[in-house]
Amino acid sequence: MRSLLFRKAHKPLKLTAASLTGAAGLLGGVEKANVEKTREFLGQTTAEMVRSAQEWNWVLVPFFIALAALIGFATRWIGDPKKWNVVHDVLDQLRDEIFSEAADDVAHEHRVTLFKKKNFLLCKRGWWWSGWLVPVERSGHTSQKTDVYFKAPDNAALAEGVAGQTWARKGKPVYVRDLPNLGGTPTDAELAEYAKKSFMALDEVRNRRPLARSLYGFAVEANGQRWGVIVVDSRLPRLKERELSKRYRMVARFLGKTLEAL
Amino acid sequence: MKPEVLSRWISIDSVKYDSDSVESSDGVELHVFVSPYDLPSAVRGRVDGATRRFVIDFKYLSEEPQVERRIDEHVSFSIGKHSHRVYRIEADVEGLGANVVTLRLVPAIDKLAKALQPAGTPHDNFRVAKEILEDSQSELTRQLVGAA
Numbered sequence: 001m002r003s004l005l006f007r008k009a010h011k012p013l014k015l016t017a018a019s020l021t022g023a024a025g026l027l028g029g030v031e032k033a034n035v036e037k038t039r040e041f042l043g044q045t046t047a048e049m050v051r052s053a054q055e056w057n058w059v060l061v062p063f064f065i066a067l068a069a070l071i072g073f074a075t076r077w078i079g080d081p082k083k084w085n086v087v088h089d090v091l092d093q094l095r096d097e098i099f100s101e102a103a104d105d106v107a108h109e110h111r112v113t114l115f116k117k118k119n120f121l122l123c124k125r126g127w128w129w130s131g132w133l134v135p136v137e138r139s140g141h142t143s144q145k146t147d148v149y150f151k152a153p154d155n156a157a158l159a160e161g162v163a164g165q166t167w168a169r170k171g172k173p174v175y176v177r178d179l180p181n182l183g184g185t186p187t188d189a190e191l192a193e194y195a196k197k198s199f200m201a202l203d204e205v206r207n208r209r210p211l212a213r214s215l216y217g218f219a220v221e222a223n224g225q226r227w228g229v230i231v232v233d234s235r236l237p238r239l240k241e242r243e244l245s246k247r248y249r250m251v252a253r254f255l256g257k258t259l260e261a262l
Numbered sequence: 263m264k265p266e267v268l269s270r271w272i273s274i275d276s277v278k279y280d281s282d283s284v285e286s287s288d289g290v291e292l293h294v295f296v297s298p299y300d301l302p303s304a305v306r307g308r309v310d311g312a313t314r315r316f317v318i319d320f321k322y323l324s325e326e327p328q329v330e331r332r333i334d335e336h337v338s339f340s341i342g343k344h345s346h347r348v349y350r351i352e353a354d355v356e357g358l359g360a361n362v363v364t365l366r367l368v369p370a371i372d373k374l375a376k377a378l379q380p381a382g383t384p385h386d387n388f389r390v391a392k393e394i395l396e397d398s399q400s401e402l403t404r405q406l407v408g409a410a
Contacts, residue, residue, distance in 0.1 A: 175292070
């Protein structure tokens, strides 16, 4: 997920880009300045600065513009932190509504995670362009650091995880329940059953030991197009699936509008 | 005919139309539901006095650009450009008959489905739209007759 560090860097980066653009404009402006008149009115030091600027403009102006553009790209990639905070609040609200009866349970036992569909991903597993679902936001304040991502091609036979299966089924909600409890020392048979039922690779299950026992995924749309997937995972063996859809409908429109801007 | 009068939206109980099915993928049992985006939240009928056409609008969770698909000389659809959801149906009231227009629209949706989908991949939204038309027939007909 875009780490907190990235989001804190958003504002300084925007200011830097604005400063570089301003500097490029200023340097472009001094191109036509008269050095002698500058020396007469503003002194020797300023005149020397103007002369140096005029000498190096041809390098500095394009460099500043290119750097500002690169930083602009980075800030767009990070996304406005205020909007991401709104998305986080929506996921928190959804989590609280879905698991209102489990309010006393710790946050990471019942989670709502937003995955974004990316067509290309630089990763160790699989082909870069096979389509991936990458986590971008999660409810709560714990288990925020995660590097889990799922293959999401159009072919359901190759899709990973409930997230990938939801994507491959054109966004139809997918529900998997009664997964084995992998707490303690699970047997090989339990690990294999978990991997099969959750559409994950056995190695991933063995290494990560996920503790969710029920999973529910549904697509998220923005501007009428599928944007990504939300996965609800819980240590409860079953969820109230009808409730989930009903609760999501209450926030879907607002969430879609917010994601359009990200 | 009276000038166009906007009738009220009829709220849809999405739970009623949200059916689930059990699919098997590589021996694993999956419960699959209708996407909440494919379930309309409301429907209404109105008469366009200028064109003399009965218009049925569906409201959804999300909006998108729409494209028109004409099925025959009497009926045309506005469907989502990306999702192919039915957003609007326009029907020629005089050509179809005011008191049976909603009934004639159900087979029109089947024609649309055939035109858009490859065989064997029915669109949930089309099924739901048909069911809503059947269930809301009396209210929609009342809106039509009231404006006619």
